[in-house]
Amino acid sequence: MPTFTPLHRDLTFLSPLSEARAARLVGFLTEDEPSTVLDVGCGWGELLLRVLEAAPAARGFGVDLDEDAIAGAHRHAVDRGLSDRATFEATDAREVTGTYGAVTCIGSSQIWGPSVEEAQPLDYAAALTALRSLLPRGGRLVYGEGIWSATPTPAATAPLSGRDDEFIRLGALVDLAKSHGFAVTAAHEADQDEWDVFESGFAAGYARWLVEHDADDPDADEVRTLAARQHTAYFEGYRGILGLAYLQLVAV
Template sequence: MTAPDGPPRLTRLTFHGPLSESRADRLVARLAAGAPATVLDIGCGWGELMLRLLAAVPGARGIGLDLNEEDLARGRRNAELRGLADRVDFLAESATGTGRGPADVVLCLGAAQALSSLEPPGHIPAAFEALRGLVAPGGRVLFGDGFWERPPTEGELAAMWPGAHAGEFTDLAGLVDLAHEAGFRAAWIDPATLEEWDEFESGYRADVEEWLAAHGDHPLAAQTRERADGHRARWLRGYRGVLGLAYLTLVPVG
């Protein structure tokens, strides 16, 4: 989006989540070691990690599913620039009940809600059940989702998103238990660091904050400022240091 329409959208982010370059390299290397032929990315956004995995495994093919057309278009442009366009499809499709599997690697990074219509916390077990049916025998699932680093206080919950409650997430051990109950073993457990979170949150907001500084009299400035201030308050007064995110490399039980 250009200045007359509002701020640019997420141009400062490489990944749509708290993920550093070094961690991304490790995740891709682990998944590429199995020489997957097919990759399915649930709620892919622009599919950065999927594209890196395809680049690391010559001949592998990928499918990314998302409903955000702007993100999908960004993924297609990136695939074209990297010479991967003939090996990946970015599809505007719901992942709920999808028949796009099974795949050798299934990515579901912050997108558990895309696999069912259940509200938290029920969406996590439902996501694991769906993923169990989408991964090929001997394949891998890379699952990223939230957990409580510690029990949130009432004040912290009140400062988070509307309706936030302590039962919305488990702790990290509980998240891994849910994966095991669904028929997986967690080969690798990688919690995001606070530094990764802060980098993501700042990158998420940077376009908007710089646009507001330069376009304070724009017709959209007031509502944009309200949204930006609300997001910053939820982060700094609510979930910073309380909400974690773990990347679980899951192996389906045979």
């Protein structure tokens, strides 16, 4: 099995998210000076750490199943002098209870639906219901969620679940959020540059491996195949069609 450099070497966030948009989301989450902030599916915790930097009185809790990502999040918290206010746990986010002044869930709503292997439509309603239960009235949620940015084509759905109904459009997602106990204060979606940067982060890992190993390395064919598959899935498939919505929500 080839080993790749950790994704956080090439990506700031494990989602299509620019610096400008991240700053906007952090501003929204911290405007009311929450005392507690939860990040479900936090990855290596970059957004939560930025929230804590912007809200010096807040305590943060990040959960993710990925133990390496959680170890990285903890290291970053120590390096940035935030470890007394940031707790990261490698645990299933479905087990998290209680309420938090602010919650962020970006690209992680599959936590509450069927597993990716089951190739079912994304269960937006289950995610919104679970997230609403973690917030008091007035609590703020940043909800980053997969959508169709354009009508899906067979080439776009093939490397995903193969279904046209896997995702919905931005307007339908806004309606769903409203019917699950949220006021929608902003709804936008990742742009092409954010997506290109995100996908390039994966491609960079393959490219670096190929630069650092001989062309006849026993794993080289497998790495070339993985790289080609990712290239085709994106450039000939879902580029410009798979989207990521960012909703700024307030619990009502």
